[in-house]
Amino acid sequence: MSPPSPALSLEDERSLVDATIRYCWAIDGRDFDALADVFTDDAVVQYGFVDPIQGLAEIQAYVAKILTPLDASQHLVTNHQSGRDADGVHSRCYFQAQHVRKGSDGGANYIVAGIYRDRWSETPAGWRIRERVLEVLWTEGNAAVIGVPSGR
């Protein structure tokens, strides 16, 4: 796997990172409307453990279903890279997503961490993700927090 290349302009690179970060604040803040500033209307997201999800409204509904029952979540993104190839502009970054349930039993946390691989479209409103593929590298904690039976 070679590093993405050739490099984008500093301004374009910054726009991609900003949108990648905007995604995190939007979902962790349960501001699912703000995902319209992240994805194209016909974007496809492949979370890996469910069928691909197509369309902004479907993505919003899916993320809301997973995160709304939680007491908190925090999606850290780091190690951003971007480039351009025959299929256009792409980027990848690492994510580490904490999912939190509080409760009288002391609560529980569940981390899912891995890679976001994104394909981008430039729209009149700015760069938007048209395809995101999530790759899980590791998990830690209690999977029951996000409704998955316990056990790694």
Next chain:
Amino acid sequence: MSPPSPALSLEDERSLVDATIRYCWAIDGRDFDALADVFTDDAVVQYGFVDPIQGLAEIQAYVAKILTPLDASQHLVTNHQSGRDADGVHSRCYFQAQHVRKGSDGGANYIVAGIYRDRWSETPAGWRIRERVLEVLWTEGNAAVIGVPSGR
């Protein structure tokens, strides 16, 4: 919660991120004098679990009290956003702070993670935080590391 806007200049944005990072190196390196390059003299920090702390000297004393007994700490900051509104320049970022005690019992770690929400003043020496509000999203590990009775 909408994303902060309008965007700052790239140079100003970089200065804010740099100062946010400088805070982490300063406290993790126990170089509390360096906090003078982070906060205004009359800055207020709201850690949430204690009364607001006002003034650089008080902030330095408080952070020193919490961190000096530890064998190590590491404050990661990511997901930086900044903007400008009627009250001036603001930013927010995610933090994940590890607190470490070593010892013959094997030692223990305690993570506190959440959001720093900062208000900034431009001074002759550069951008300084005039107000920081810390919001805890999750914790993990042994709270006794920072002197809090065990239990989440």
Next chain:
Amino acid sequence: MSPPSPALSLEDERSLVDATIRYCWAIDGRDFDALADVFTDDAVVQYGFVDPIQGLAEIQAYVAKILTPLDASQHLVTNHQSGRDADGVHSRCYFQAQHVRKGSDGGANYIVAGIYRDRWSETPAGWRIRERVLEVLWTEGNAAVIGVPSGR
């Protein structure tokens, strides 16, 4: 410990951060050839718990030996700072490295986190690390994942 200074140009700073990130993607993707775009041919890496490792080929061999047996790894880097002094260009950042073994027993994770302190050389191909010193601040999980007997 004072913050690195004076600041590099934005372009140089970006090149250093990019190479620091490239290291992570290279080793986590088991693309050890790509380390030629990170280190000088005669680079020295001090991991701390083994003798200093000198030369690109030796670094590649060492990292391959540690990481190839794992099912996954993820090296997050954040809090980047850089500067210039009498010995040239230097930088430091925080890292948090997850090491993952999967298996019928449920698998195990082992985090090693700390500081990368780097010295750089400008080559015709761009900035390369000529010296890296790794400082471990904390660990978490099962050290047997990387072949170290259990226990912190």
